[in-house]
Amino acid sequence: xxxxxxxxxxxxxxxxxxxxxxxxxxxxxxxxxxxxxxxxxxxxxxxxxxxxxxxxxxxxxxxxxxxxxxxxxxxxxxxxxxxxxxxxxxxxxxxxxxxxxxxxxxxxxxxxxxxxxxxxxxxxxxxxxxxxxxxxxxxxxxxxxxxxxxxxxxxxxxxxxxxxxxxxxxxxxxxxxxxxxxxxxxxxxxxxxx
Numbered sequence: 001x002x003x004x005x006x007x008x009x010x011x012x013x014x015x016x017x018x019x020x021x022x023x024x025x026x027x028x029x030x031x032x033x034x035x036x037x038x039x040x041x042x043x044x045x046x047x048x049x050x051x052x053x054x055x056x057x058x059x060x061x062x063x064x065x066x067x068x069x070x071x072x073x074x075x076x077x078x079x080x081x082x083x084x085x086x087x088x089x090x091x092x093x094x095x096x097x098x099x100x101x102x103x104x105x106x107x108x109x110x111x112x113x114x115x116x117x118x119x120x121x122x123x124x125x126x127x128x129x130x131x132x133x134x135x136x137x138x139x140x141x142x143x144x145x146x147x148x149x150x151x152x153x154x155x156x157x158x159x160x161x162x163x164x165x166x167x168x169x170x171x172x173x174x175x176x177x178x179x180x181x182x183x184x185x186x187x188x189x190x191x192x193x194x
Contacts, residue, residue: 014061022061067085112129116128129176132172140160141153144178149182
């Protein structure tokens with residue numbers, strides 16, 4: 001078949017082997033492409049008991065059209081498009097990787113992480129740690145400022161000033177517990193309450 005775009009002869013009737021366009025899609029005017037692909041994907045097969053959304057494409061060209069539609073809508077990238085296209089052309093079964101569940105709860109990541117507390121309104125998770133706080137040791141009262149624990153920030157900065165910094169070696173031992181208590185007082189929810 002002669003390609004309407006590059007005017008070269010192609011071995012396939014589905015796509016051009018030189019420029020890669022899909023003939024069936026190239027011949028449809030751009031204004032009708034979205035409407036055409038919507039109608040094609042929602043046709044009901046009278047012999048089938050499946051729903052119109054769940055039907056599998058009957059020919060390679062229909063599958064390539066749907067794939068090109070996904071690429072046009074930026075739902076898949078070029079590498080995935082090429083991989084799926086080669087699987088369709090070579091008659092290999094396509095293997096789709098499962099998408100991550102957005103509702104899946106996060107698991108603690110750090111070695112001393114004991115879990116998460118969740119913001120009462122937007123459910124944003126804040127990781128909670130146990131034991132000694134190395135960031136508090138290195139940054140002192142500024143760690144409390146970063147965590148918005150205003151009272152303890154003031155206390156640690158004043159204590160550090162009057163003891164020439166020696167008091168700052170005591171605060172990291174209970175800083176993580178203070179952070180957890182402060183968040184609970186602000187109304188953060190535990191995993192059980194969430």
